[in-house]
Amino acid sequence: MVFLSKLLFETICKRSTGLPGLPVCERPRHILSQLYRKTLRVLNQLPDECAYKNYTRDIILYRLKIVDETPNPDQIEQKINSGQVEELIIQARNELKLARNFCEWKPWENLVEMAPVDQWKWPPSK
Numbered sequence: 001m002v003f004l005s006k007l008l009f010e011t012i013c014k015r016s017t018g019l020p021g022l023p024v025c026e027r028p029r030h031i032l033s034q035l036y037r038k039t040l041r042v043l044n045q046l047p048d049e050c051a052y053k054n055y056t057r058d059i060i061l062y063r064l065k066i067v068d069e070t071p072n073p074d075q076i077e078q079k080i081n082s083g084q085v086e087e088l089i090i091q092a093r094n095e096l097k098l099a100r101n102f103c104e105w106k107p108w109e110n111l112v113e114m115a116p117v118d119q120w121k122w123p124p125s126k
Contacts, residue, residue, distance in 0.1 A: 014073070017086050028073045028085035035092035036064040042099040050108050056095065063088075 014024050025031060039060050046053040066079045073085045082088060118124070 017084055019084075019086070022086050022090075025086050025089060028089065029067055029071070029076070031089055032067045032076075032085065032092055033064065035089065035096055036060050036067065039092065039096045039099050040064075042096065042103060045103050046099075047108055050102070052102060052107075056099065060095070063092075 017024055040057065043053050043057050043060070048054075063080055067076055070076050070079060077084055077088070080088060082091065
């Protein structure tokens with residue numbers, strides 16, 4: 001009986017990510033859901049004509065739907081197909097940070113000053 005319960009525990013509980021320095025996340029669905037929802041709120045601050053907003057929102061909504069509908073983290077990994085849930089959390093944190101930077105950088109606005117005409121020529125002229 002002890003052997004069976006130990007085997008069941010090892011099957012259900014993930015013991016290691018297999019990636020050095022990346023610990024197993026105890027509540028990956030909760031964390032992913034929060035990060036995706038925060039990212040969507042930040043993306044809503046960007047103008048509608050911003051391509052980054054539109055493409056990123058589509059990806060986040062797709063992933064959020066999978067996270068909300070799939071209770072098993074292993075199935076989430078298979079459906080999203082972009083790594084382990086711990087890696088997905090890192091990706092989501094990085095995307096949230098980038099979205100916040102976009103709000104600060106405002107790349108959709110006009111340049112403060114005109115770019116040099118030969119900025120893309122190589123070697124640079126002196």
